[in-house]
Amino acid sequence: MAMEAHEIEALLRASFPDARITITDLAGDGNHYAAEVIDESFRGLNRVQQQRAVYAALQGRMDGPAGDLHALALTTKAPE
Amino acid sequence: MTDVNARIQDLIDSNDVVLFMKGTRDMPQCGFSSRVAGVLNYMNVPYQDVNVLSDADIRQGIKDFSDWPTIPQLYVKGEFVGGCDIITEMTLSGELDQLLSQKGVAFDQAAADKIREANA
Numbered sequence: 544m545a546m547e548a549h550e551i552e553a554l555l556r557a558s559f560p561d562a563r564i565t566i567t568d569l570a571g572d573g574n575h576y577a578a579e580v581i582d583e584s585f586r587g588l589n590r591v592q593q594q595r596a597v598y599a600a601l602q603g604r605m606d607g608p609a610g611d612l613h614a615l616a617l618t619t620k621a622p623e
Numbered sequence: 624m625t626d627v628n629a630r631i632q633d634l635i636d637s638n639d640v641v642l643f644m645k646g647t648r649d650m651p652q653c654g655f656s657s658r659v660a661g662v663l664n665y666m667n668v669p670y671q672d673v674n675v676l677s678d679a680d681i682r683q684g685i686k687d688f689s690d691w692p693t694i695p696q697l698y699v700k701g702e703f704v705g706g707c708d709i710i711t712e713m714t715l716s717g718e719l720d721q722l723l724s725q726k727g728v729a730f731d732q733a734a735a736d737k738i739r740e741a742n743a
Contacts, residue, residue: 590705590712591691591704591705594705594708598691598692614654614655616707617708618712
């Protein structure tokens with residue numbers, strides 16, 4: 544199963560309405576993406592906490608054999 | 624605590640650095656695991672690799688244990704440090720060196736500097 548970039552963005556957008564979100568399809572197979580999420584809510588959180596919030600927003604799409612996404616490279620930070 | 628949680632706790636208690644990965648340190652089976660194992664190998668960090676592909680209980684168990692959905696996962700002195708993206712960023716920023724120094728884990732400083740030079 545694959546996911547479209549805009550589906551990932553929509554999931555992230557629901558949790559981070561004001562974030563700067565950039566999705567890049569790394570392999571062109573709908574299965575390997577990079578996502579950069581820059582959001583004020585990340586300020587003061589460490590990277591693990593930031594990425595946990597992103598994974599939570601993806602609602603299990605990354606999880607194991609049942610997940611739609613094999614690979615999502617994440618970059619998270621608060622705005623400069 | 625369930626059996627698998629106890630096993631994971633024992634692994635991270637009895638090794639300073641533990642990498643839960645797909646495949647082994649010498650034969651990674653996934654690009655993300657390969658990247659983190661490659662960094663640790665190159666920096667000469669002593670670590671225990673745990674191949675989740677050879678143990679279905681650990682494969683799911685470590686995700687629940689860490690509350691983290693992806694593998695690889697790196698633990699240093701019992702503390703979850705992160706997955707592939709976090710380790711990559713920390714390697715390039717020097718934060719991984721800092722963390723290892725703070726925790727008293729040996730590594731090759733010159734090799735760490737070389738990685739950053741090569742990616743500058």
